[in-house]
Amino acid sequence: QLMISTVxxxxxxxxxxEALRESxxxxxxxxxxxPVGICTVDPLGxxxxxxxxxxxxxxxxxxxxxxxxxxxxxxPDNRPKNKKLFQDMFSLKTKNFFMEKRYIRKDGAMxxxxxxxxxxxxAEGNTIFGTAFVEDINDxxxxxESLRESEATxxxxxxxxSDVIGI
Numbered sequence: 001q002l003m004i005s006t007v008x009x010x011x012x013x014x015x016x017x018e019a020l021r022e023s024x025x026x027x028x029x030x031x032x033x034x035p036v037g038i039c040t041v042d043p044l045g046x047x048x049x050x051x052x053x054x055x056x057x058x059x060x061x062x063x064x065x066x067x068x069x070x071x072x073x074x075x076p077d078n079r080p081k082n083k084k085l086f087q088d089m090f091s092l093k094t095k096n097f098f099m100e101k102r103y104i105r106k107d108g109a110m111x112x113x114x115x116x117x118x119x120x121x122x123a124e125g126n127t128i129f130g131t132a133f134v135e136d137i138n139d140x141x142x143x144x145e146s147l148r149e150s151e152a153t154x155x156x157x158x159x160x161x162s163d164v165i166g167i
Contacts, residue, residue: 037134045069059106075102
């Protein structure tokens with residue numbers, strides 16, 4: 001009776017699998033704990049993935065966002081420009097875009113955001129999904145508006161003083 005046995009050393013494969021698992025775990029931690037909102041969308045603009053910062057920004061849960069597109073949270077005034085930029089990215093006219101726009105949160109409040117979007121391509125060079133890094137710039141926009149109002153008030157005061165003094 002002849003018995004043949006073969007032994008494979010799977011140490012390298014097991015080490016590679018463990019390194020891959022650790023790498024994926026680190027990537028998920030980075031995305032999930034990022035202070036910047038991160039989302040991915042399909043070619044129609046429907047949400048595929050979102051991180052916690054993005055969900056907090058728009059006031060929707062991960063599950064709720066999966067049933068929406070980014071157009072649903074974009075202010076109507078910003079939709080035409082955003083649609084054009086998005087279509088250009090998926091048609092490969094551009095690889096990415098930047099825009100400042102308004103979101104409408106689930107509670108109806110509006111916030112100003114800065115969006116950096118990039119098309120992610122497959123091996124053949126076709127855009128298969130889009131990813132966006134979204135920063136809440138509401139405080140900055142409010143500060144800019146306050147500064148504009150303050151400058152206008154000061155100009156008016158100086159003009160009035162000039163009139164009174166006769167300069």
